[in-house]
């Protein structure tokens with residue numbers, strides 16, 4: 001297993017005894033980007049939450065950067081250098097943009113973190129004193145992404161970052177993700193519904209169907225989109 005990759009083996013998880021994901025196995029090489037796609041309700045968010053320790057693991061194992069994380073709570077998973085960009089609002093709505101960033105990066109140099117934010121989303125530097133809750137939905141997603149980049153983890157788990165974003169912002173995000181990987185070798189697992197975005201940024205893909213991996217492949221293969229679409233069509 002790679003020193004900075006993700007290794008999930010036969011992971012099961014869910015809610016109050018109801019298994020939603022069943023024996024899911026996934027692995028990435030260091031700096032690799034894996035897109036996990038699937039229809040609504042197939043367990044994509046549940047998979048990320050179980051990996052982060054936000055939901056009980058009902059079987060199987062999770063390792064990040066070669067380190068065992070199966071029994072760790074979320075704060076300890078984060079300490080392994082794993083960032084999580086949640087689908088739902090995960091910002092402190094009443095705190096400013098700057099305060100949200102400072103809380104995330106307090107253990108590293110804030111100026112270095114700000115340089116990362118400026119490189120990804122320069123508009124946020126003009127909004128440092130604005131309350132996060134008054135940013136638009138798309139701007140809040142950019143702040144969430146910037147906050148994870150500023151922390152500088154080796155692994156990022158990103159849940160449907162493109163949802164509700166305009167095409168130009170989605171293009172910008174693709175550039176930001178490629179840039180982070182190129183400069184820091186960040187390993188990423190992207191849960192996505194946006195197929196062109198997923199295939200543009202990922203090296204490999206996997207489809208989750210009713211909590212199980214139904215198909216996997218390389219993003220560069222000519223039939224990748226057709227194979228994925230077979231699973232996404234109703």
Ligand SMILES: Nc1ncnc2c1ncn2[C@@H]1O[C@H](COP(=O)(O)OP(=O)(O)OP(=O)(O)O)[C@@H](O)[C@H]1O
Nearest residue numbers: 015020038039040041042043044045046047087193
């Ligand atoms: N808090 C919860 N309590 C009970 N069941 C839940 C909870 N959250 C999600 N589920 C169920 O788990 C299943 C998978 O949900 P999940 O959010 O992981 O799907 P998803 O693939 O991320 O879907 P989407 O693309 O719509 O976000 C669904 O059937 C959902 O109803």
